[in-house]
Amino acid sequence: MTPRYLPYVLILPVTLFLGVFFLYPFALVAKQAFTTGGGFTLDNFREVVGYWKFPISLKNTMLLAAIVVPVQLALALLMATMVNRMQKGRDLVLYVWTIPLGISDLAAGIIWLAIFEQSGFLNSMMTGLGLVDQPITLLGYQNPWLVFAAIALAEIWRATAIMLVILVAGIGLIPKEYYEAAEVFGASPWKRFVKITLPLLRPSLQTALILRVVLAFEVFAVVVALGGTLFPVLMGQIYSYQFDLMNGGGAAALALIVLAISVVFTLIILRALRVPKGATI
Amino acid sequence: MAEIQIKGVAKSFGSYTALHDINLTIQDQEFVVLLGASGCGKTTLLRIVAGLETATTGEVWIGGKRVDHLPPKDRGIAMVFQNYAVFPHLTVFENIGFGLRMKKLPNDEVKRRVERTAGLMHIEQLLGRYSGELSGGQRQRVAVARALAMEPDVILMDEPLSNLDALLRMEMRAELKGVLAESNTTAIYVTHDQVEAMSMADRISVMHQGRIVQAASPIEVYRNPAAEFVAGFIGNPPMNFLPATPQGGGRWAVAGQVLDGPQTPKALKFAIRPEDLRLADHGLQAVAKVIEPLGAHLLVTCDVNGALFRAVLDSDLSVKPGDTLTLAPQSDRIRWFDPETTRAVA
Ligand SMILES: Nc1ncnc2c1ncn2[C@@H]1O[C@H](COP(=O)(O)OP(=O)(O)OP(=O)(O)O)[C@@H](O)[C@H]1O
Numbered sequence: 001m002t003p004r005y006l007p008y009v010l011i012l013p014v015t016l017f018l019g020v021f022f023l024y025p026f027a028l029v030a031k032q033a034f035t036t037g038g039g040f041t042l043d044n045f046r047e048v049v050g051y052w053k054f055p056i057s058l059k060n061t062m063l064l065a066a067i068v069v070p071v072q073l074a075l076a077l078l079m080a081t082m083v084n085r086m087q088k089g090r091d092l093v094l095y096v097w098t099i100p101l102g103i104s105d106l107a108a109g110i111i112w113l114a115i116f117e118q119s120g121f122l123n124s125m126m127t128g129l130g131l132v133d134q135p136i137t138l139l140g141y142q143n144p145w146l147v148f149a150a151i152a153l154a155e156i157w158r159a160t161a162i163m164l165v166i167l168v169a170g171i172g173l174i175p176k177e178y179y180e181a182a183e184v185f186g187a188s189p190w191k192r193f194v195k196i197t198l199p200l201l202r203p204s205l206q207t208a209l210i211l212r213v214v215l216a217f218e219v220f221a222v223v224v225a226l227g228g229t230l231f232p233v234l235m236g237q238i239y240s241y242q243f244d245l246m247n248g249g250g251a252a253a254l255a256l257i258v259l260a261i262s263v264v265f266t267l268i269i270l271r272a273l274r275v276p277k278g279a280t281i
Numbered sequence: 282m283a284e285i286q287i288k289g290v291a292k293s294f295g296s297y298t299a300l301h302d303i304n305l306t307i308q309d310q311e312f313v314v315l316l317g318a319s320g321c322g323k324t325t326l327l328r329i330v331a332g333l334e335t336a337t338t339g340e341v342w343i344g345g346k347r348v349d350h351l352p353p354k355d356r357g358i359a360m361v362f363q364n365y366a367v368f369p370h371l372t373v374f375e376n377i378g379f380g381l382r383m384k385k386l387p388n389d390e391v392k393r394r395v396e397r398t399a400g401l402m403h404i405e406q407l408l409g410r411y412s413g414e415l416s417g418g419q420r421q422r423v424a425v426a427r428a429l430a431m432e433p434d435v436i437l438m439d440e441p442l443s444n445l446d447a448l449l450r451m452e453m454r455a456e457l458k459g460v461l462a463e464s465n466t467t468a469i470y471v472t473h474d475q476v477e478a479m480s481m482a483d484r485i486s487v488m489h490q491g492r493i494v495q496a497a498s499p500i501e502v503y504r505n506p507a508a509e510f511v512a513g514f515i516g517n518p519p520m521n522f523l524p525a526t527p528q529g530g531g532r533w534a535v536a537g538q539v540l541d542g543p544q545t546p547k548a549l550k551f552a553i554r555p556e557d558l559r560l561a562d563h564g565l566q567a568v569a570k571v572i573e574p575l576g577a578h579l580l581v582t583c584d585v586n587g588a589l590f591r592a593v594l595d596s597d598l599s600v601k602p603g604d605t606l607t608l609a610p611q612s613d614r615i616r617w618f619d620p621e622t623t624r625a626v627a
């Protein structure tokens with residue numbers, strides 16, 4: 001075996017695995033999306049995009065991602081910086097902070113429902129403190145912004161840790177000497193964060209952001225638990241096409257649209273956080 | 282004005298004491314070299330002066346102000362790190378200009394200073410490159426340029442030329458010395474290269490196992506080493522030592538010869554530099570073992586009474602291994618050391 005072919009032979013099993021369990025189903029979905037019984041057609045796409053719930057679910061999904069991801073990024077950076085400075089108890093704090101990672105998204109949604117629903121913790125507390133006379137409906141159609149806030153909060157609570165662990169690993173890899181040099185040459189703690197940490201963290205930031213943004217477009221269970229039908233999102237629409245309307249072609253078309261959005265954002269993130277040519281980070 | 286005073290500084294890492302009671306005053310505009318073997322605490326001392334490490338005890342004063350509670354950026358220093366610490370995500374230009382940008386100097390001033398210091402270090406053609414595209418020696422010169430560009434009162438340099446080839450190092454040595462003298466900068470310069478120390482220093486501070494053994498002018502350190510360690514560390518080849526037994530009245534028996542020395546009843550060590558030996562009719566009987574022609578001189582490694590002994594002799598001399606040489610030490614260059622304290626005895 002010549003060394004030239006060896007790498008390809010070594011990745012063959014994985015390639016086969018992906019081909020069978022990813023590419024093949026993907027091709028099926030694509031076929032489903034682009035056909036309606038007959039030949040090639042864009043009818044499915046026309047139908048899902050033309051449906052009145054599409055703009056609102058797209059807007060909701062985007063808005064949620066636009067609020068949740070930046071907040072999570074800021075929080076994760078802050079938490080990662082703090083963890084990295086800790087001498088003692090670092091691992092313990094990290095474990096506690098990553099507990100939400102081990103909870104499924106539906107369970108997380110239910111936990112927050114237990115807080116916000118009419119007989120939930122928040123209402124009991126408010127009545128107990130005499131802030132309100134009787135429990136109020138927090139997650140109702142009267143309070144769309146509260147529904148949004150509850151979903152955003154639950155998402156932030158649930159999924160910040162995934163960014164945190166990636167950023168903690170990334171920050172830990174930055175050699176201490178760069179901070180020392182920056183300190184000697186007059187950089188304040190904030191400047192050190194902006195001029196050293198952020199640029200040297202670019203590869204980790206890319207990974208964390210791509211992962212998080214793609215997951216944010218796929219938000220579903222938390223929304224279902226807290227908002228039900230009050231807050232339609234793209235994934236919810238896919239679900240109802242597939243299982244309520246029994247329209248597999250529509251579901252497939254919408255899934256491809258979400259995929260396209262994810263790919264576009266991935267490319268944007270890769271481009272925005274690219275390491276300049278020649279710089280070794 | 283930037284006089285540096287290090288007063289009673291000690292540093293422990295856990296149970297290990299890296300520095301013991303260091304006292305050193307560096308005059309304004311003085312160029313002091315910290316010289317010592319690997320692991321003797323040079324970097325640690327420099328980092329304490331810079332403020333990157335806190336001393337366990339003791340004080341650091343710069344320019345008449347106590348600074349040990351101040352962060353590095355408020356101490357008026359610039360530093361060349363032993364491991365360079367050239368930022369990998371910035372170009373050479375931005376690396377050199379980093380401190381100037383932090384000081385918010387106008388763009389044209391940054392450009393002027395970066396280009397000037399890059400020129401001094403012969404790296405002006407590399408300004409657009411990233412650290413990953415440089416050789417070790419080029420990266421080291423970027424680190425030096427970054428410190429020089431600050432035009433600081435005090436510059437701390439940790440082996441700034443260690444990675445350059447001999448020729449470039451010699452050139453940079455002169456260049457660096459000139460720039461620092463011109464800009465009236467006070468400098469602490471760490472090296473374990475004694476030639477560098479001798480040629481650059483106003484004063485050499487020899488460190489050994491976390492202590493300063495001697496701080497004096499290069500010639501003083503060379504001629505009158507304060508301790509056996511200094512005598513053995515400085516000079517290439519190092520000083521020769523032989524046991525001496527007192528004969529009374531300041532007379533000493535050294536390898537069968539009788540020599541004049543200090544008036545003390547204790548046994549001492551006789552010491553002489555290899556180049557202070559002459560072939561003579563009377564003297565130490567040395568059996569030549571290895572003969573190394575060094576061009577200008579002949580380095581002869583011999584055996585005197587079972588002890589290793591080196592002599593630097595005229596290159597015209599013809600000696601073969603096994604020959605017996607009679608070597609006379611130049612009497613005003615003989616030094617004596619107390620084997621118990623290892624200190625010099627006058
Ligand atoms: N952070 C640390 N923790 C524990 N020990 C340390 C630490 N830093 C330095 N030391 C120890 O202190 C001693 C002095 O180290 P230092 O780096 O000052 O040596 P040096 O004289 O600069 O050596 P070199 O010429 O090899 O650079 C060494 O024995 C080293 O192992």
Ligand SMILES: [Mg+2]
Nearest residue numbers: 323324363439
């Ligand atoms: Mg060192």
